[in-house]
Amino acid sequence: MSIVVVGFLAYDTVETAAGTAEEVMGGGGSYFSVSARFFSPVSIVAVVGMDYRQSDLTFFSERGIDIRGIATREGKTTRWHGRYHEDLNKRDTIKLSLNVLENFTPELLPDQRRADYAYLAPNDPDLQEHVLDQLQSPKLVAADLYDYWIENTRPGLARVLPRIQILLCSDGEARLLTGEHNLVKAGRAILKMGPETVLIKRGEYGVLQFSKEGMFAVPAYPLEEVVDPTGAGDTFAGGFMGFLARNGRMSESILRTAVVYGSVMGSFVVEDFSLQRLEKLTWEEVEKRYRAFVELTDSHHARWTSQ
Amino acid sequence: MSIVVVGFLAYDTVETAAGTAEEVMGGGGSYFSVSARFFSPVSIVAVVGMDYRQSDLTFFSERGIDIRGIATREGKTTRWHGRYHEDLNKRDTIKLSLNVLENFTPELLPDQRRADYAYLAPNDPDLQEHVLDQLQSPKLVAADLYDYWIENTRPGLARVLPRIQILLCSDGEARLLTGEHNLVKAGRAILKMGPETVLIKRGEYGVLQFSKEGMFAVPAYPLEEVVDPTGAGDTFAGGFMGFLARNGRMSESILRTAVVYGSVMGSFVVEDFSLQRLEKLTWEEVEKRYRAFVELTDSHHARWTSQ
Numbered sequence: 061m062s063i064v065v066v067g068f069l070a071y072d073t074v075e076t077a078a079g080t081a082e083e084v085m086g087g088g089g090s091y092f093s094v095s096a097r098f099f100s101p102v103s104i105v106a107v108v109g110m111d112y113r114q115s116d117l118t119f120f121s122e123r124g125i126d127i128r129g130i131a132t133r134e135g136k137t138t139r140w141h142g143r144y145h146e147d148l149n150k151r152d153t154i155k156l157s158l159n160v161l162e163n164f165t166p167e168l169l170p171d172q173r174r175a176d177y178a179y180l181a182p183n184d185p186d187l188q189e190h191v192l193d194q195l196q197s198p199k200l201v202a203a204d205l206y207d208y209w210i211e212n213t214r215p216g217l218a219r220v221l222p223r224i225q226i227l228l229c230s231d232g233e234a235r236l237l238t239g240e241h242n243l244v245k246a247g248r249a250i251l252k253m254g255p256e257t258v259l260i261k262r263g264e265y266g267v268l269q270f271s272k273e274g275m276f277a278v279p280a281y282p283l284e285e286v287v288d289p290t291g292a293g294d295t296f297a298g299g300f301m302g303f304l305a306r307n308g309r310m311s312e313s314i315l316r317t318a319v320v321y322g323s324v325m326g327s328f329v330v331e332d333f334s335l336q337r338l339e340k341l342t343w344e345e346v347e348k349r350y351r352a353f354v355e356l357t358d359s360h361h362a363r364w365t366s367q
Numbered sequence: 368m369s370i371v372v373v374g375f376l377a378y379d380t381v382e383t384a385a386g387t388a389e390e391v392m393g394g395g396g397s398y399f400s401v402s403a404r405f406f407s408p409v410s411i412v413a414v415v416g417m418d419y420r421q422s423d424l425t426f427f428s429e430r431g432i433d434i435r436g437i438a439t440r441e442g443k444t445t446r447w448h449g450r451y452h453e454d455l456n457k458r459d460t461i462k463l464s465l466n467v468l469e470n471f472t473p474e475l476l477p478d479q480r481r482a483d484y485a486y487l488a489p490n491d492p493d494l495q496e497h498v499l500d501q502l503q504s505p506k507l508v509a510a511d512l513y514d515y516w517i518e519n520t521r522p523g524l525a526r527v528l529p530r531i532q533i534l535l536c537s538d539g540e541a542r543l544l545t546g547e548h549n550l551v552k553a554g555r556a557i558l559k560m561g562p563e564t565v566l567i568k569r570g571e572y573g574v575l576q577f578s579k580e581g582m583f584a585v586p587a588y589p590l591e592e593v594v595d596p597t598g599a600g601d602t603f604a605g606g607f608m609g610f611l612a613r614n615g616r617m618s619e620s621i622l623r624t625a626v627v628y629g630s631v632m633g634s635f636v637v638e639d640f641s642l643q644r645l646e647k648l649t650w651e652e653v654e655k656r657y658r659a660f661v662e663l664t665d666s667h668h669a670r671w672t673s674q
Contacts, residue, residue: 241454242592244589262572268586276664277573282550282582283551356581357666359585359627359660359661360620
């Protein structure tokens, strides 16, 4: 089934220990849609400026990603410039220029409004609500959080959370949202705010999932070389939602497998700058790392042996 | 089969957000042996001062832990005073008084020298080597590291590492030992130094295991309340070694299951100060949390369903 994703498209300049990438494709909408497209049809809702490269639109459409919902407006595309520490869990934003994103209100196309699956990238809760109002009868809506909007728009957030099925957030955001330092308490507190499932993303430490069925914990796939962590969370979300949409139904097993496929996709994207690793990625590589991931986390359950 | 453990016995004063515990049983040897005893016979090699409480020796012997190797010397038992931050991954040592531990050289009893399983808690590599020299034909020796001895006694360490089968260390120690920030590279580099298996302990983020068979990653069991993290690593090591000794043979499955049982034991000890949680712990609780742990980490492997 098809997923509609409401997210940013941006040009990023990223500095890591491995080097610098300038004016490369970025923004959560880019990472999410390219990742999700390995599993399911995807349709983007976003805005770009007059300077957005035709070749980058072609990059999406060549992959079968529906770009009819990308609006082009007077002005410049969103720019983000970030610098990572040697500890790749830490980064500084050197500069963020929203540009055309200021005053943009996402409007869905008629067929996008009928989507069964929707992903709302981090945004102002008022805008997330505006998208929810347009969706006619979604089977599943997932949304991501962002520090800024937790601190500044709590009433809006309180209205959005009961209307979504899955919330994705970082460990820091879960703590900020609930005031609970302990992640188990934080996860359970978020469930009381509305979503049926909460995924707490812990970067290189993996993902914690909370639902009525209980907890699920996966480590991140340990990599020998991480070039650029940008987009790992959105790429995770893309693989996760893509797998759910491909299955078309929900169960604890499907949810857990979706978390593993999301983790697999996230493990690839950080191996190179921007979307470069996903661009070359084959389905065979995805399946191979999925099997490696299952083997990595399989505790084998050896029992007592006779002594 | 029986395990001989060479480790410290101490009295700890511990301050955490949950309160303060004064002059309570501590030291890696205490945590390790009480944890391992749930699985296998354990024999301690350690030194205490004249002030060590008879009731604490009784605590060990009532659990069937062999205390004949605990030497009592003139002077005071080792004291450690630590204070944890709200982020329980961080702690400060307020005071460490080695006392009788200074100038102590561990000497094994004749039957301890014939042990099949040995665990060397963090110590000066020269002393670890002295213990290795006394072991007649061990099937499996595991050792733990400590920052201080990595920095100050590298030649001794280089002699110890090829003589042990399993190395346990923290992520920081793995980095310090190898000069590699990336843990996959660090884990593989340590394998080249001698041990067949390396377990990198990451506290609340779980354990990474490296061996010729590949990698195994487990998260820590997510707890709603952590009272005192002291001894979690030694308690993990106790459950891990206890399971291995109980099985009496090695395979990748047994190794992985041992890591899970170690994680289970570690998850209990932090629920209260000192050994208080282990004191009350029943085997039924261990098995129940083992099953919960397997369920927590089981990715279920849902496959495509028809759409």
